[in-house]
Amino acid sequence: MRTGRAAQVVAEADVVVGYGPYVDQCADLLRPEQELRRGTMGGERERAEDALELAVGGRRVALVSSGDAGIFGMAGLALRAVAELSxxxxxxxxxxxGVTAAxxxxxxxxxxxxxxxxxxxxDVLVPWEQVEARVAALAATDLALAIYNPRSRTRTWQLDRARELLLAHRDGATPVALVTDVGREDERIEHATLADFDAERVAMRTLVFVAGPGAEQVGPWLVASRHPPATG
Incomplete structure (x- = not known):
C-alpha cells in the first residue's frame, strides 16, 4: 500500500536507501541505473546520515521506510540530521x-x-517503565489502540503485561484483531477478544488492534460508532 507521491519519488530517485527488506518491497518501482543501498536492522542512524551525505553531494535520494516515514519511521532521524547543517x-x-499499519x-x-x-x-530506544506508563494511561481512556512492535523473538512478555494493564480498565470481551503483514502476500488477520487473544500468534510485523468501546460488529466488519457511549 503506497501513496502515489511515495511511488513517484522512489521511481525518480538517483539513490534508494533503506532497510534491505523495505528496499526489496519497492522492486517494481526501481530502475537498473538506480543505486541501491540496503541497510540492516539497527542501522537507522547510519542510513539517515548516508542519505543526507548523498543529498548534500547533489544526488536525488529516497530514504524509504515501511508504512509512513513519520510514524515509527525514518523521517525524524533524517530531519534532525538535516537541521544540523548550515x-x-x-x-x-x-x-x-505513506500508509501506516494502523x-x-x-x-x-x-x-x-x-x-x-x-x-x-x-523498549529498544525507550525505557520499558516509560512504555508501561503510556499503556496504563491509554488503558484508562476510551480510545481504540493500534499497538506497533508488540512482540519479537527477544521481547516475549511485554504484550502480556500490556494486556494486564488494559484489562484493569476494559472489558475482556473487547474486540481485538491481530493483523500480520498487512498489504503483503502473507497477510493474516485473526479476530479475538482482549481476554483471549493468543500472544504466541503475534510477531514483530503484527499490528494488534484493540477496539474502542463504541465499536460494533456490522456484518463481517468492525465499525466504530461516531457517538460512542458515555463513560463515568
Whole structure:
C-alpha cells in the first residue's frame, strides 16, 4: 500500500536507501541505473546520515521506510540530521506521506477507527517503565489502540503485561484483531477478544488492534460508532 507521491519519488530517485527488506518491497518501482543501498536492522542512524551525505553531494535520494516515514519511521532521524547543517549545505527535503499499519489494518477490518492512539511496545530506544506508563494511561481512556512492535523473538512478555494493564480498565470481551503483514502476500488477520487473544500468534510485523468501546460488529466488519457511549 503506497501513496502515489511515495511511488513517484522512489521511481525518480538517483539513490534508494533503506532497510534491505523495505528496499526489496519497492522492486517494481526501481530502475537498473538506480543505486541501491540496503541497510540492516539497527542501522537507522547510519542510513539517515548516508542519505543526507548523498543529498548534500547533489544526488536525488529516497530514504524509504515501511508504512509512513513519520510514524515509527525514518523521517525524524533524517530531519534532525538535516537541521544540523548550515543553510548553504542543507538540501531540499520532503517528508512523503505513506500508509501506516494502523490505517491499513483498519481498512481490512472495516471502519474501526474514530478517536484512536498508536503506541509501540518496543523498549529498544525507550525505557520499558516509560512504555508501561503510556499503556496504563491509554488503558484508562476510551480510545481504540493500534499497538506497533508488540512482540519479537527477544521481547516475549511485554504484550502480556500490556494486556494486564488494559484489562484493569476494559472489558475482556473487547474486540481485538491481530493483523500480520498487512498489504503483503502473507497477510493474516485473526479476530479475538482482549481476554483471549493468543500472544504466541503475534510477531514483530503484527499490528494488534484493540477496539474502542463504541465499536460494533456490522456484518463481517468492525465499525466504530461516531457517538460512542458515555463513560463515568
Amino acid at each position: 543553510d548553504d549545505r542543507r538540501p531540499t527535503v520532503e517528508v512523503v506521506p 490505517t491499513a489494518a483498519a481498512a481490512r477490518l472495516g471502519a474501526p477507527l474514530g478517536d484512536f492512539a498508536t503506541i509501540s511496545l518496543s
